[in-house]
Amino acid sequence: MTPASRTSFFFKLVLPGIVLCVLGSVVFNLVQNDELLTTLKNLRDHQNSFQIRLSEEAGQDNNGIGAHGELRLVAHGKLGFSSDETSVASLSDNATIEEKRGSQYWRVDFSLDENKHIVQNFSYNGRQHAADAQARRWLAGVIPILLRESGNHAKTRVASLLTRGGADMVLNEIDLIRSSHSRAKYGIALVSQVQLEPKQIQRLLAFTSKMNDSYETSRLLKAVITKQNLDASSQVELLKQSANIQSDFEHAALLQHAMPKLVDNDTVLQAWLGSIQTIESDFEIRHTIEAIGGRDATSEALIATALQASNQINSDFERRSALEFLAGHIQHNEPKLIQAYLASCKGIDSDFERRSALVTIINGTTLANAEWSAVFDAMQGMGSDFEVREVLQTIAKHLPNDPQLQQRYHKTAAQLGDFERDKAERALLARQT
Numbered sequence: 213m214t215p216a217s218r219t220s221f222f223f224k225l226v227l228p229g230i231v232l233c234v235l236g237s238v239v240f241n242l243v244q245n246d247e248l249l250t251t252l253k254n255l256r257d258h259q260n261s262f263q264i265r266l267s268e269e270a271g272q273d274n275n276g277i278g279a280h281g282e283l284r285l286v287a288h289g290k291l292g293f294s295s296d297e298t299s300v301a302s303l304s305d306n307a308t309i310e311e312k313r314g315s316q317y318w319r320v321d322f323s324l325d326e327n328k329h330i331v332q333n334f335s336y337n338g339r340q341h342a343a344d345a346q347a348r349r350w351l352a353g354v355i356p357i358l359l360r361e362s363g364n365h366a367k368t369r370v371a372s373l374l375t376r377g378g379a380d381m382v383l384n385e386i387d388l389i390r391s392s393h394s395r396a397k398y399g400i401a402l403v404s405q406v407q408l409e410p411k412q413i414q415r416l417l418a419f420t421s422k423m424n425d426s427y428e429t430s431r432l433l434k435a436v437i438t439k440q441n442l443d444a445s446s447q448v449e450l451l452k453q454s455a456n457i458q459s460d461f462e463h464a465a466l467l468q469h470a471m472p473k474l475v476d477n478d479t480v481l482q483a484w485l486g487s488i489q490t491i492e493s494d495f496e497i498r499h500t501i502e503a504i505g506g507r508d509a510t511s512e513a514l515i516a517t518a519l520q521a522s523n524q525i526n527s528d529f530e531r532r533s534a535l536e537f538l539a540g541h542i543q544h545n546e547p548k549l550i551q552a553y554l555a556s557c558k559g560i561d562s563d564f565e566r567r568s569a570l571v572t573i574i575n576g577t578t579l580a581n582a583e584w585s586a587v588f589d590a591m592q593g594m595g596s597d598f599e600v601r602e603v604l605q606t607i608a609k610h611l612p613n614d615p616q617l618q619q620r621y622h623k624t625a626a627q628l629g630d631f632e633r634d635k636a637e638r639a640l641l642a643r644q645t
Contacts, residue, residue, distance in 0.1 A: 291322075297359060298352035303330050311354055318350050360385060363394030370401040379412050386416070392425035396432040403439040413446045417453050426459035430466045437470045444475045451483035455490045463487070464496035468503035481517040494527035498534040504541070512549060515541050519552040528562035532569045539569075544578040554586040563596035571606045581614055588620045600624065601632040608639035 292302035310319040321333045334341040373382045389395045423429045457463040525531040542549045560566040625636040
């Protein structure tokens with residue numbers, strides 16, 4: 213018997229059309245005959261019990277439970293299912309599985325006789341029912357539901373499904389799962405064990421639109437882009453699905469994780485931008501932009517798209533921080549990027565933050581006359597004489613000897629108070645002499 217892995221938990225997970233309640237400490241093992249052995253213990257009282265409850269809202273169809281349905285497993289001790297997942301193969305104590313579907317109520321109680329043989333007592337609508345084909349068919353139908361919705365031993369089940377029917381069979385299984393946690397576990401197990409075809413990847417990605425847990429969705433999408441060799445179209449689909457993640461933190465974490473692997477073409481970059489535009493947190497947008505630093509190389513198109521994304525940032529500090537990061541990726545011969553940078557600077561209300569962003573680009577690149585004009589344009593609206601003078605003194609160190617540009621310098625300085633104007637004019641005069 214392989215070493216057991218133990219997790220202790222008590223939680224109630226509410227999903228669209230499904231409520232999953234779990235109480236207990238679960239230990240899963242695989243025995244030599246491939247039975248799935250489950251040790252279930254209660255954490256709350258002296259009774260050893262475990263419950264999984266799947267309840268169905270009206271009008272929904274969850275794993276065949278049906279409208280107004282409920283499926284519950286109560287087990288004491290160890291419960292093992294057969295390798296074909298149709299029956300109980302081993303038992304160390306009592307266990308019960310019951311299902312309510314509309315007016316129908318199935319139940320089976322498992323116990324051990326004096327010879328340690330499993331005894332099954334079925335009942336239907338409160339009356340004893342023979343262990344006939346109908347009862348066995350019902351039991352064979354609910355066991356896979358319990359297994360897949362718990363998410364436990366997903367790796368082993370996925371491996372078995374791959375052997376029996378390939379990736380499409382696994383995808384069919386994932387399509388039946390309603391728990392976001394279990395769906396993520398099965399999806400991660402799948403992409404970790406086999407390379408999928410583009411159509412299969414598209415299908416797996418589509419499943420994430422039905423997941424309402426941001427952490428689990430992000431976790432699955434991270435695994436997809438890490439484990440799979442995605443083409444551009446698959447990356448676009450992944451980025452589109454990422455926009456469904458409600459948590460800004462999880463959404464940004466996914467985009468940051470994906471950045472080093474993204475294909476550098478216009479379609480993918482626009483999908484990346486579209487995904488960023490659904491993030492509300494300025495902090496997360498800034499960190500997502502800075503994830504560009506994790507790439508082996510950057511292109512002008514990538515930086516241009518990132519500058520476009522910076523326009524989504526409302527926080528002066530976060531926008532300035534993002535711009536100063538991007539300034540380090542702007543070359544001297546990329547006027548379009550410089551113009552985009554300066555245009556984004558105009559959206560910074562804080563004179564201090566705008567001054568800092570402007571000084572960074574002035575000191576970090578060689579500007580042509582058109583870019584110098586854009587710098588003066590970006591200074592318009594700054595109300596602090598001190599901050600304007602700070603920018604002018606930086607400009608004075610680099611400004612070409614061009615009459616029109618120097619005229620704009622003097623015009624800007626003339627709007628300052630006497631003290632700041634004098635310092636600005638002296639800075640330009642010192643450069644000329």
